[in-house]
Amino acid sequence: MSDKRQRLPHSPVPYLFIAPQILIVLIFFFWPAAQALYLSFMLEDPWGLSSQFVGFENYRILFNDPEYLGTFVFTMVYSALVSFFSLAIALLLAVKANNIVRGQSPYRVLLTWVYAIAPAVAGITAYFIFNRQVGVLSGLFNDLGWDFAPETDGFDASVMLILVSVWKQIPVNFVFFLAGLQGIPKSIREAAHIDCENPQRRFWTITFPLLAPTAFFLLVINVTYAFFETFGLIDTLTQGRPGGSTTTLVYKVYQDGFLGADLGLSSAQSVVLMLLVLALTVVQFRFIERKIHY
Amino acid sequence: MLKHLLTTTAFAATVISAPALAATEIEWWHAMGGALGETVNQIATDFNASQDDYILTPVFKGSYEETMTAGISAFRAGEAPHIIQIFDAGAATIINAPGATKPVEDLMNEYGTAFDINDYIPGVRYFYADADGTMIGMPFNSSTPVLYYNKEHLAEAGVQPPKTWEEFERIAPKLKEQGYTALSQSHTPWIFFENFHSRHNLQLTDADNGFSGLPSELMYDNEALAMHLSEVKDWKDAGYYGYYGSAWGDNQSAFEKGDVSMWLGSSGSFGGLKQSVDFNFGTTYLPYWESVNENAGTTFIGGAALFSMSGHSDEEYEAVAAFFEYLTQPETQYFWHRETGYVPITTAAYDLAKQDGYYQDNPDAEVGIQQLSLDGGEWAKGYRMGFYVQTRETIYREMDRLMAGDVSVEEALYTIEQDGEKNLKRFARTVQ
Structure with missing residues (x-):
């Protein structure tokens, strides 16, 4: 049977074309990942002068550390909240912006340009806005009767961090949702208009399912964002404080490995993080993607 | 004509670059940002102007932690700088790695002038020393x-x-x-x-x-x-x-x-x-x-010390020793003290500041060094924790x-x- 299948003559040229990409992936992804895996089983002095194999000791330390567990829980809650709010708000804004007939482009530009702000800059700006001594917003919160103190109160610090993270992520989601909305054929929208008077129902039964592929893609992007890319915000805004209440898994890797020079322990954390992201991605593709019809 | 011009240019280039070739270049990685960084640059410029044999280049590497990590990575890659500034909390990390640095006391004795630990004020004398009292790091910015x-x-x-x-x-x-x-x-x-x-x-x-x-x-x-x-x-x-x-x-x-x-x-x-x-x-x-x-x-003092990192040539160690000698001169220390508020680390520099009447106008500037000169008990020498x-x-x-x-x-x-x-x-x- 297989003999009858038509075969195309193979040429090495395509491999040549993908070689740079493969090389980049190998050097910048697989090699560091392999290094992290190797180091996670070692105990090393910071200078690399001595090194010994310690088996799973680094992992045992991690999983017996209540702080690590706290960091884990915070990362999950934080990622869920950031992803949910940045997607929901962006969707709302995109739908509203899409309905505007005249002067659409100023709205789009205004809603998008936050994206151009680097996380570290956003963090420092937010630091001044929320600061207890000089902050405008913390002054407003205090006037409203909320004794807002992100430097000393873990809840306030988390609220601040989530607010800023969401604000920073909305533009990306907005752009994609808007593009998704404009990709819906006019004929479908008109047909829906005739069939259904209620705009809300029309949105949930027609528009949203058609947007689902975009939404799914954005979900993956947003979870990754909350996990990894918020590092710059955290480092400039809270440094994981107060009391370790805004420390995410990525920030802890930085604290232990980069600041603390304990490479073995932080490598073990990186490996845990890699597995976690892998698992999340698998879950997302397996269970959520199935419900989406492209 | 053209040939003549080329020869002249080549000759001029040789003459201009000759001293630069002869001079030993060394790098100093530090964590002093802002106004402090400018003072560091000033010290380096003055050092370079004071002699023709060595050229010191200061490089700002970020916070204390970032500087230490940069130094560690560079050392692991075999590209360590000649001088690195390491802060108090990181002292154990570098002092317990004998292969990473050349103790400042050995460096001075081998490549510079005779070294006497008693030239340093009591509060900073042993903070960056090892178990035998050998000074490993040169105290730099010290405060309390x-x-x-x-x-x-x-x-x-x-x-x-x-x-x-x-x-x-x-x-x-x-x-x-x-x-x-x-x-x-x-x-x-x-x-x-x-x-x-x-x-x-x-x-x-x-x-x-x-x-x-x-x-x-x-x-x-x-x-x-x-x-x-x-x-x-x-x-x-x-x-x-x-x-x-x-x-x-x-x-x-x-x-x-x-x-x-x-x-x-x-x-x-x-x-x-x-x-x-x-x-x-x-x-x-x-x-x-x-x-x-x-x-x-x-x-205790807080702040940081300068360490001479290992793996360099004799000429380069000589340059580092020459800079450390320059740095500990009373005039340099007094300048550093006045500009930054950090304490002078040698008794001679402290005396110079007193003679100059600096503390009459700025009594606040003396409080730190007076406190560091108080009698200390056996546990006030320093600490070294991994x-x-x-x-x-x-x-x-x-x-x-x-x-x-x-x-x-x-x-x-x-x-x-x-x-x-x-x-x-x-x-x-x-x-x-």
């Missing part, structure tokens, strides 16, 4: 915690700046009556933990605070510190102590804004304060508990929780000691 007070607030309340915490407890309510929070402080591990122990002459770890070996036992869970922290918590609850989180700046700006009457900061802070506040302030020693030790003594950067992080974290009322003093100290000892033991295993 002192108390700053708002003279106007204290006059309104009719009180004197406190020498002891007992006195503080008497005057704090009077300041509160005037609507002021009596105190804030900017570095919990440094001021309330490490220097609480040096001031009261209390031991920090076994193995002579880590000087005679690798310690495994941390002694922070002691009665004196427990008493101090529960008092601090009581002061906070009573409105005498303002806790503005773990960031240095937030606690300092509360003092600068005039919300807080007294602030515990670095002796190196006064230059900055002078520019940022419009009220009269005074400086005095770090308060102590009479009930713990009525003969309270000197404190992975101490993480232990400090735990201290910050537990202080946040203590002040928020999430944990008790006992729980906080227990956690700190447990975490710290884990770090000490883990570090000890990496040293071979």
Whole structure:
């Protein structure tokens, strides 16, 4: 049977074309990942002068550390909240912006340009806005009767961090949702208009399912964002404080490995993080993607 | 004609580059940003102008932690800089790695002039030395915690700046009556933990605070510190102590804004304060508990030291030694002291500042060095703790929780000691 299948003559040229990409992936992804895996089983002095194999000791330390567990829980809650709010708000804004007939482009530009702000800059700006001594917003919160103190109160610090993270992520989601909305054929929208008077129902039964592929893609992007890319915000805004209440898994890797020079322990954390992201991605593709019809 | 021009150009190029070729170039990685960085650059420029044999290039590498990490990565890649600035909490990391550095005392004896550790003021002499008293790192920017007070607030309340915490407890309510929070402080591990122990002459770890070996036992869970922290918590609850989180700046700006009457900061802070506040302030020693030790003594220095990293040529070591010699000259030290507020590290430099009448105009500038010159007990020499950067992080974290009322003093100290000892033991295993 297989003999009858038509075969195309193979040429090495395509491999040549993908070689740079493969090389980049190998050097910048697989090699560091392999290094992290190797180091996670070692105990090393910071200078690399001595090194010994310690088996799973680094992992045992991690999983017996209540702080690590706290960091884990915070990362999950934080990622869920950031992803949910940045997607929901962006969707709302995109739908509203899409309905505007005249002067659409100023709205789009205004809603998008936050994206151009680097996380570290956003963090420092937010630091001044929320600061207890000089902050405008913390002054407003205090006037409203909320004794807002992100430097000393873990809840306030988390609220601040989530607010800023969401604000920073909305533009990306907005752009994609808007593009998704404009990709819906006019004929479908008109047909829906005739069939259904209620705009809300029309949105949930027609528009949203058609947007689902975009939404799914954005979900993956947003979870990754909350996990990894918020590092710059955290480092400039809270440094994981107060009391370790805004420390995410990525920030802890930085604290232990980069600041603390304990490479073995932080490598073990990186490996845990890699597995976690892998698992999340698998879950997302397996269970959520199935419900989406492209 | 053209040929002639080319020859001339080539000749000119040779002449111009000749001294540069002969000069040995060395790099100095440091963590001094802003105005401090400019002063560092000034010192390097002056050093380069003072002689023709060596060219020193200072490179700013970010925060203390970032500089240390950059140095570690460079060393692992075989590209270590010649001189690196390492901060107090990282001292154990570099001093316990004998292969990474060339001890400054050996360096000076081999490549420079004779070295005498007694030229250095007592407070900084052994802080970066090894078990035998050999100086490993050249003390550079050195400061110590002192108390700053708002003279106007204290006059309104009719009180004197406190020498002891007992006195503080008497005057704090009077300041509160005037609507002021009596105190804030900017570095919990440094001021309330490490220097609480040096001031009261209390031991920090076994193995002579880590000087005679690798310690495994941390002694922070002691009665004196427990008493101090529960008092601090009581002061906070009573409105005498303002806790503005773990960031240095937030606690300092509360003092600068005039919300807080007294602030515990670095002796190196006064230059900055002078520019940022419009009220009269005074400086005095770090308060102590009479009930713990009525003969309270000197404190530890904070800041950083310069280390000569290994793996370089004789010429390069010579250049480093020449720079260290230049750096420790009284004139250079006096310049550094005046510009930055950090203490002069040699007795000769201190004498020069006195002769010059600097302290008559700036009495605040002398408080730090006077405090460092106080008699110190056996535990005031210094400390050397492995992975101490993480232990400090735990201290910050537990202080946040203590002040928020999430944990008790006992729980906080227990956690700190447990975490710290884990770090000490883990570090000890990496040293071979």
